[in-house]
Amino acid sequence: MNEEAASTPLGRWIAGMPKAELHIHLEGSLQPATAIELARRHDLVHTLPTTDPARLADWFDFTDFADFIRVIRAIQNLIRTSDDFALVAYQAGAAMAEQNIRYSELTVSPYNHTHIFDKGPTIGAILAGLDEGRRSAKADFGVEMRWVFDIARNFCFSGPDRVYDPHPAETTLRYALEGQEHGVVALGIGGNEEGRPPEPFAHAFQEARRHGLGSVPHAGESLAPWAAGHVRGSIETLGADRIGHGIGAITDPHLLALLLDRAIPLEVCPTSNLRTRVCERLALHPFPHLDRMGLTVTLNSDDPPLFGNTLNDEYRLLATGFGYGPADLARIARNAFTAALCEPSLRRSLLEEFDAWTRTHGMEASPEG
Numbered sequence: 001m002n003e004e005a006a007s008t009p010l011g012r013w014i015a016g017m018p019k020a021e022l023h024i025h026l027e028g029s030l031q032p033a034t035a036i037e038l039a040r041r042h043d044l045v046h047t048l049p050t051t052d053p054a055r056l057a058d059w060f061d062f063t064d065f066a067d068f069i070r071v072i073r074a075i076q077n078l079i080r081t082s083d084d085f086a087l088v089a090y091q092a093g094a095a096m097a098e099q100n101i102r103y104s105e106l107t108v109s110p111y112n113h114t115h116i117f118d119k120g121p122t123i124g125a126i127l128a129g130l131d132e133g134r135r136s137a138k139a140d141f142g143v144e145m146r147w148v149f150d151i152a153r154n155f156c157f158s159g160p161d162r163v164y165d166p167h168p169a170e171t172t173l174r175y176a177l178e179g180q181e182h183g184v185v186a187l188g189i190g191g192n193e194e195g196r197p198p199e200p201f202a203h204a205f206q207e208a209r210r211h212g213l214g215s216v217p218h219a220g221e222s223l224a225p226w227a228a229g230h231v232r233g234s235i236e237t238l239g240a241d242r243i244g245h246g247i248g249a250i251t252d253p254h255l256l257a258l259l260l261d262r263a264i265p266l267e268v269c270p271t272s273n274l275r276t277r278v279c280e281r282l283a284l285h286p287f288p289h290l291d292r293m294g295l296t297v298t299l300n301s302d303d304p305p306l307f308g309n310t311l312n313d314e315y316r317l318l319a320t321g322f323g324y325g326p327a328d329l330a331r332i333a334r335n336a337f338t339a340a341l342c343e344p345s346l347r348r349s350l351l352e353e354f355d356a357w358t359r360t361h362g363m364e365a366s367p368e369g
Ligand SMILES: [Zn+2]
Pocket: 023, 025, 190, 218, 244, 302
């Protein structure tokens, strides 16, 4: 976090504002010191380039999206037991409390743990750990956490012809349905999208929706020409309730009209897009265009320790990069509460808390706030 920026009146106002975050990966929120602790616990120190937490940050300077995926897989591989999941979930809750994030939907990729890595836990162990972590975080910090179970699309297509294998998606669906009693609110898809379109996942998402889960696929996490087609496919065949990222929609006016017409929120993560190099520089980022055309745009940190950001940093970025003032920042923050997939009674009470705060603290940054 940029300490100097955080200490300005606007920085303090942002820090004090109650926030919700809808796009953050549990495995991607692992702090470097915890990554090293888990690596020692499981005799996996050799999978990390260093055991110095400060120097581990250098490993997180990604050359491209594929490089980012390689690092996140190595991080996921460190989380192996129920206790590990409980620890990581609890620490994510502590990080929420530090920033006054009242509610988060955290993405977890359970199939990677049960099927891809050696000595992975069972789904029962994962759910027990997640439950334990979020219960302790709620008791100690008062934060509310829900889970999105995510299909890693990299494991769903094989060979040079990219033949679709339904096993990861159907297994993740089964896990998500089992997890509904444990705070799982939606099914998602993540990973590298290029050459891996959303349409083959239609069955898993149809079933998820039929059982009351939300549909929140990553789509259009790129500004490449194919990206808009993935956003459209996610709406038309996966019944997306929200789109993870979705910035690729910017190239297609008809698609933007569809998003607007159906009021489908976007989970936008500007720093993530810069760090994975899908967007060259902030001035080229479509955030303000998507927002000003009336879309429900939410602001998110994605994988904070990996990208060296916090959610508060993202709000400050809107202020410094795009000239957003407190009224705009509060409007964006409110979008995340309205787009939450938790039970309506919780969403209502979170919104009441948020609205009470903005009434008290006004739309102007209070220097003492
Ligand atoms: Zn993501």
